[in-house]
Structure formats: C-alpha cells, structure tokens
Amino acid sequence: MTAVFVKICGVRDLETARVAAGAGADAIGFVHHPASPRHIEPADARPIVEALGGVETVLVVRRLPLDRVLAVAHASGVSTVQFHGGEPDDDLRRALDEGFRVIRALSLAEYLAAPPSSTMDARLLLDAPDPGQGRLIDAGQFTRRPERPWILAGGLTPDNVRAQIEHLHPDGVDVSSGVESARGVKDHAKIVRFIENARAAV
Structure with missing residues (x-):
C-alpha cells in the first residue's frame, strides 16, 4: 500500500509547523x-509557509468571496486552496x-447527494457535517466510494487514525x-503520534 497522505491543519505558529514537517x-x-x-492572518502565515520548504501548504477557507480567497492565498504564499463552503465549480477553476x-x-x-465532477483537477476531502468539531463521519452511510483519490477528515485522533485508514481506505x-x-x-x-500511526496503517 502506498503511504497515506497526511495533512495537519489549523497550524498557527512556526514551531508547530516544523514539528509536523519533521x-x-x-x-x-x-x-x-x-x-x-x-484563524490566522496572511501576514502571520507567510513566514511559516516560507520556512517550510517542500511541504505542501494549504489555505482553508469557508464561504468567502472568491476575490478575497485569492488575495489571502497570494498574500500567504500557499500552494493550495481548500474550499469548504460548497463553492461553485467556476470558483475552483479560477x-x-x-x-x-x-x-x-x-x-x-x-x-x-451530489458527487462532484471527476473532470476537474481538484482533490476531494470528505468531512463530518461540522468541520473542526472532532466528529467522525458516519462510515455506515458510506455507500458510494469516490472513484478518484480522496482524503478523510473529521474526528480523527492518534488513537483511531490507523483503524479508520484500514477500514475506509482513504488516500489521505x-x-x-x-x-x-x-x-x-x-x-x-499528538501530532507526532498521529503521523506515526497513520504511516503504520496497512
């Protein structure tokens, strides 16, 4: 099995970013x-982004006007934008x-209810109904598996991440x-242990 992709989200300081990257x-x-x-402002995120080198850096937004999203992304220096608010395809394409x-x-x-188009070059992340609240997705309702690589989020911890990977087989x-x-x-x-346990999944 290819090593699962691991993203540590909600980082606000350089020390934590370096621990995660390390x-x-x-x-x-x-x-x-x-x-x-x-929450972090672009002026605070940019020095962290610039110090991380080859690690992918992701701006996570929710229901912001697209012009604002792009301005923040450019100001922060990130490589990736993660949309969380049901934005239209045109926003993602831009x-x-x-x-x-x-x-x-x-x-x-x-x-x-509405699987996204597979023609757009956007990765899919499946989350619980209330992002950031620590709730696992309901695996019993997982009746249609994505046909392309996808990332699992919601309620994951160092103690359950290995089992969730082995049960649901996400790519990240x-x-x-x-x-x-x-x-x-x-x-x-906890960050270190989460990454270790994710990597240990088979």
Missing part, C-alpha cells in the same frame, strides 16, 4: 476563518487558473482538533 507531514493547513480558534492546487471539502452527506487523512490539547492549541506529541 514528523513527516505531507501538508500543513492554515485556516482563514475569523470565527475559528485556528483558483486553478491562478496557479493554485485545489481541494474540495464536502461532508459525506453532501458528497452522497486530515486532522486538526484531534491533535490539540485545547481548542486551537496544537499538542506536538
């Missing part, structure tokens, strides 16, 4: 959503045209609250 994370996510305890890679995040219910995993000691506060030991 432990083998493939991507680091930065949340730009003022209502979130993980982000691609601007040179960003794209991740389309959907809840399992949204995905089952994304964690935020599951590696925190308090809302918005990353626990470095």
Whole structure:
C-alpha cells in the first residue's frame, strides 16, 4: 500500500509547523476563518509557509468571496486552496487558473447527494457535517466510494487514525482538533503520534 497522505491543519505558529514537517507531514493547513480558534492572518502565515520548504501548504477557507480567497492565498504564499463552503465549480477553476492546487471539502452527506465532477483537477476531502468539531463521519452511510483519490477528515485522533485508514481506505487523512490539547492549541506529541500511526496503517 502506498503511504497515506497526511495533512495537519489549523497550524498557527512556526514551531508547530516544523514539528509536523519533521514528523513527516505531507501538508500543513492554515485556516482563514475569523470565527475559528485556528484563524490566522496572511501576514502571520507567510513566514511559516516560507520556512517550510517542500511541504505542501494549504489555505482553508469557508464561504468567502472568491476575490478575497485569492488575495489571502497570494498574500500567504500557499500552494493550495481548500474550499469548504460548497463553492461553485467556476470558483475552483479560477483558483486553478491562478496557479493554485485545489481541494474540495464536502461532508459525506453532501458528497452522497451530489458527487462532484471527476473532470476537474481538484482533490476531494470528505468531512463530518461540522468541520473542526472532532466528529467522525458516519462510515455506515458510506455507500458510494469516490472513484478518484480522496482524503478523510473529521474526528480523527492518534488513537483511531490507523483503524479508520484500514477500514475506509482513504488516500489521505486530515486532522486538526484531534491533535490539540485545547481548542486551537496544537499538542506536538499528538501530532507526532498521529503521523506515526497513520504511516503504520496497512
């Protein structure tokens, strides 16, 4: 089995980013959503992005006007934009045209109701209904598996990530609250253990 892609999301400081990258994370996510305890401004994200070298850097947004999304993405220096608000295909295409890679995040219910087009060069992330709340997706409702590579998110922790990978067989995993000691506060030991356990899945 190819090693699963691992993204550590909601990072707000360079030390945490370096811990995640050093432990083998493939991507680091930065949340730009003022209502979130993980919110970060472009001026604070950019030095972290520039220090990370070859690690994929992802701007996570939710229901922002596209012009604002693109402005924040350029100002932050990230390589990828992750859309979380049911944005139309045209928004994703414009982000691609601007040179960003794209991740389309959907809840399992949204995905089952209307699977996205397979013709667009956007990765799919399947999440629980309320992103960032630490809830697992309902695997019992997983009746239609994606035909292209996809990322599992929602409720993952160092203790359950290996079992979830072995049960659902995603191509990647994304964690935020599951590696925190308090809302918005990353626990470095949990990050390292999460990555180790994800890599141990077979």
